[in-house]
Amino acid sequence: MKSLCIKGGKPLCGTVKISGAKNAALPILASVILSRGTSVIHNVPRLSDVNIIIKILHALGVDIYRREDEALVCTVKNESCCTPPCELVQKMRASICVMGPLLAKRQKAKIAFPGGCVIGERPIDLHLKGMQYLGAHVETKDSHVELTSEFLCGAKMFLGSEFGSTVLGTANVMMAASLAEGTTVIENAAREPEVEELAKFLNQMGAKISGLGTNVLTIQGVAELHGTEYRIISDRIEAGTFIIAAAMTRGRIELQNVSPLHLACVITTLKRIGVTIVEYFDRIVVEGNNSYSPTQVCTKPYPGFPTDLQAQLASMLAIVLGKSCITEKIYPQRFAYVNELVKMGASIEQKGASVYIQGGKTLKGATVFASDLRASAALVLAGLVAIGETTIKHIHHLERGYENLQAKLSLLGADIMYK
Numbered sequence: 290m291k292s293l294c295i296k297g298g299k300p301l302c303g304t305v306k307i308s309g310a311k312n313a314a315l316p317i318l319a320s321v322i323l324s325r326g327t328s329v330i331h332n333v334p335r336l337s338d339v340n341i342i343i344k345i346l347h348a349l350g351v352d353i354y355r356r357e358d359e360a361l362v363c364t365v366k367n368e369s370c371c372t373p374p375c376e377l378v379q380k381m382r383a384s385i386c387v388m389g390p391l392l393a394k395r396q397k398a399k400i401a402f403p404g405g406c407v408i409g410e411r412p413i414d415l416h417l418k419g420m421q422y423l424g425a426h427v428e429t430k431d432s433h434v435e436l437t438s439e440f441l442c443g444a445k446m447f448l449g450s451e452f453g454s455t456v457l458g459t460a461n462v463m464m465a466a467s468l469a470e471g472t473t474v475i476e477n478a479a480r481e482p483e484v485e486e487l488a489k490f491l492n493q494m495g496a497k498i499s500g501l502g503t504n505v506l507t508i509q510g511v512a513e514l515h516g517t518e519y520r521i522i523s524d525r526i527e528a529g530t531f532i533i534a535a536a537m538t539r540g541r542i543e544l545q546n547v548s549p550l551h552l553a554c555v556i557t558t559l560k561r562i563g564v565t566i567v568e569y570f571d572r573i574v575v576e577g578n579n580s581y582s583p584t585q586v587c588t589k590p591y592p593g594f595p596t597d598l599q600a601q602l603a604s605m606l607a608i609v610l611g612k613s614c615i616t617e618k619i620y621p622q623r624f625a626y627v628n629e630l631v632k633m634g635a636s637i638e639q640k641g642a643s644v645y646i647q648g649g650k651t652l653k654g655a656t657v658f659a660s661d662l663r664a665s666a667a668l669v670l671a672g673l674v675a676i677g678e679t680t681i682k683h684i685h686h687l688e689r690g691y692e693n694l695q696a697k698l699s700l701l702g703a704d705i706m707y708k
């Protein structure tokens with residue numbers, strides 16, 4: 290198994306191009322099942338999660354290849370299979386996104402419970418509730434769920450739990466409702482830019498979705514969707530990770546191919562801590578310094594502070610003098626990185642859904658274990674500023690969501706190598 294070895298202490302300087310958004314690319318690729326004809330999708334990052342969805346789609350009769358210009362070309366060739374391979378579905382959460390399209394287009398979906406990052410409870414009850422509202426018959430078995438429906442019928446529904454809206458649940462219902470008969474209204478829909486992006490893609494394929502970017506989506510069902518050409522937005526979580534990296538290493542980075550608008554809350558939070566950030570149309574310039582202030586942050590659904598940057602922010606606050614606190618409102622147990630940062634000298638205590646950080650400690654290189662995607666990123670950030678050498682084991686998690694992270698960081702001056 291590969292490890293990453295980092296010798297800390299180098300300020301990151303230079304420019305970095307942010308890749309396409311994983312969490313937009315995965316549902317968009319799944320939605321191709323709904324269409325006839327060929328779709329060409331640009332800016333799809335090379336990630337292990339993308340490879341998994343491609344394999345799932347192949348198994349479901351979709352022909353997909355990467356063109357010379359890196360675009361993915363996707364055509365549905367065979368519509369007979371309604372059962373994505375269980376061993377692939379169990380590898381990542383976003384595999385559940387084929388459920389809605391299979392049900393709507395092929396009248397049946399038999400799908401294992403999805404796997405993915407171990408960051409706490411991740412049920413799919415809201416996805417199933419949404420499909421039931423549309424008229425699907427749902428049978429839950431020990432390891433999988435079977436959904437059938439002769440035809441889906443538009444309905445009004447409220448999709449939410451005590452943690453707020455559901456991103457992939459909204460995506461799944463929106464995809465199914467696009468081919469349902471009549472009008473569907475999703476109240477409390479997720480407003481994440483990746484959901485808006487999926488809605489734009491579906492509309493370009495001929496769907497009739499309105500309310501994009503708001504928490505009420507109205508979907509007027511259509512009889513058929515056609516192929517289209519589309520460019521995926523950049524990854525706001527990758528961008529946020531690089532912003533924090535520049536801030537922590539007291540470097541200066543220009544991020545290219547970003548949407549500052551999607552990072553508004555992250556930028557406000559980091560400016561409050563004391564980081565200098567200048568925003569342009571599709572670029573961000575970050576400059577770190579030596580005088581940061583501690584802060585209190587609560588993760589929330591978009592446009593709030595994203596849970597997918599919670600671990601990385603904790604890593605930064607560990608070196609900011611003073612007491613900080615982060616409360617996790619989406620996944621109250623998403624703190625597997627804490628013990629590893631403590632091994633590196635951080636003073637962080639978890640109590641319930643919050644971590645209390647006594648910042649300003651000098652981090653020291655250690656051998657640490659990555660437990661999930663964003664925990665891995667938090668450890669990389671800590672390694673970049675630690676004294677001495679940090680070895681991060683189980684680094685395969687990183688490849689799920691960061692395209693060429695080691696190469697990008699090396700180009701910015703980090704001493705980081707695979708071992």
Ligand SMILES: CC(=O)N[C@H]1[C@@H](OP(=O)(O)OP(=O)(O)OC[C@H]2O[C@@H](n3ccc(=O)[nH]c3=O)[C@H](O)[C@@H]2O)O[C@H](CO)[C@@H](O)[C@@H]1O
Binds near residue numbers: 450
């Ligand atoms: C591939 C992808 O896009 N993943 C993102 C997506 O995951 P995902 O879409 O799985 O996350 P959700 O928005 O659905 O989850 C939000 C909360 O709702 C709960 N819930 C969700 C569904 C359900 O049926 N029942 C239920 O109770 C979850 O346990 C969680 O506490 O949004 C998360 C929240 O922004 C991000 O951390 C993930 O990176």
Ligand SMILES: C=C(OP(=O)(O)O)C(=O)O
Binds near residue numbers: 312382383406408662
């Ligand atoms: C939790 C994440 O991904 P997933 O939902 O695919 O597990 C993430 O991107 O941080």
